[in-house]
Amino acid sequence: MAPPRHMTSEDPFPAKTPGKLRLYGMHYSPYAMRVRLMLEKKGVDHEVININLRSKPQWFLDKYPVATVPVIEQDDKLLGGSLVICEYIDEVYSKEGERTLSADPYEKGRTNMLIHDKFGKAISSVYKRIGWEQNWEEDFFMHFGELDKELGEKKYFAGGDEPTFVDYMIWPWMRIVGPDCEIDDVLSTGKLPNLERWIEDMKKDETVKACHTSPDVLKKCCDAYRTGIHVYDLELNQST
Template sequence: MAPPRHMTSEDHFPAKTPGKLRLYSMQYCPYAMRARLMLAKKGVDHEVININLRNKPQWFIEKYPVATVPVIEHDDKLLGGSLVIAEYIDEVYSKDGERTLSVDPYEKGTTNMLISDKFGKAIISVYKRLGHKENWEEDFFKYVGELDKELSAKKYFAGGDKPTYADYMIWPWMRLIGPACAIDDVLPSGKLPNLERWIEDMKKDETVKACQTSPDVLKKFCQGYHTGKFVHDLE
């Protein structure tokens, strides 16, 4: 099933269904995918309104002046920011014992440090590679290499035998890496063996499968990112 088309400045505000959570998203945005992954993980009934980020509806800007995605709206409650939303969904919609982000203050803190420090640098290096910035290799293998080191003694970023919050928060960028993907020239180097194994394991996860976009489509979108000619509706 194709995703909803991306609304533009010409579109009127779509009527809401009372009591139903709404996600304002962009189909290929990694930050928005963080929210989509958590909603899928928790089985939250929701609707998706995709936003054309190059031609945003005025009503969206008025509703959320920061004008970025993701944003969730539930009746009169509104939240923006991928990590804010992801943690909120995990806290509100998890059953007892099913949190993906640890409730232990120290474990939660170390996970958030990993996301803000190592994940943040890795994400920047992914964008440098997508934009073919000069000397991108140095930063890419340095900072994405740090993620590889994190996985040298464990299957997933928080340990354990299944993906948790940290894995889902970095997956939207790591899904771009691999054969026939937008970044197809780094795994053959052999410098990221642990990350390569982790990527293959993540592809088997049911939550990831529920939110997947084909590598061909992502590659086309990333080519537009490189040239500055974004295409929002590729499916």
């Protein structure tokens, strides 16, 4: 099923359903995908309003002047920022004992350090890789080597048998450099064996499968990043 089309400056504000959570996103944004993964994981009834980031509706700018996605809204509550939103969803919609982010302050802090510090640097090297920037390999394998070392022999980053918060928060970028993106599969070189294994395990996860984007669409998104010409509604265009 194709995602909702991306609304532009010409589109009127879509009426809200009282009590229903709404996600304002961009379907190909890895930051918005973080939220889609968490909503799927927690089985949250919601609707998606995709925003064309090159032609944002004025009502979206009035609602959230920061003008970035993702944003969630439910009645009079509004939150922006992928990590803020995902932590909120995990806390509000998890059943007892089913949190993906540890409630222990120290463990939560360690998770956030990993996401912000080590993976934050890795994200930067992903974009250098996509853009074929000079010396991208040195930077890429240095930062991803740190992640590979962090993972070690653990199945998932938190050490359990199921993906947790950190795995879902980094997946949207890892899928880009993994074997399904059809770029050149930099994670199947044998240099990062732990991450290779992790990617194969993540691909089997039901939440990840439910939020899957086809390899040809991912490739077009990466091509668009290189050219600076953003693409929208690729699935809709394919179906017409």
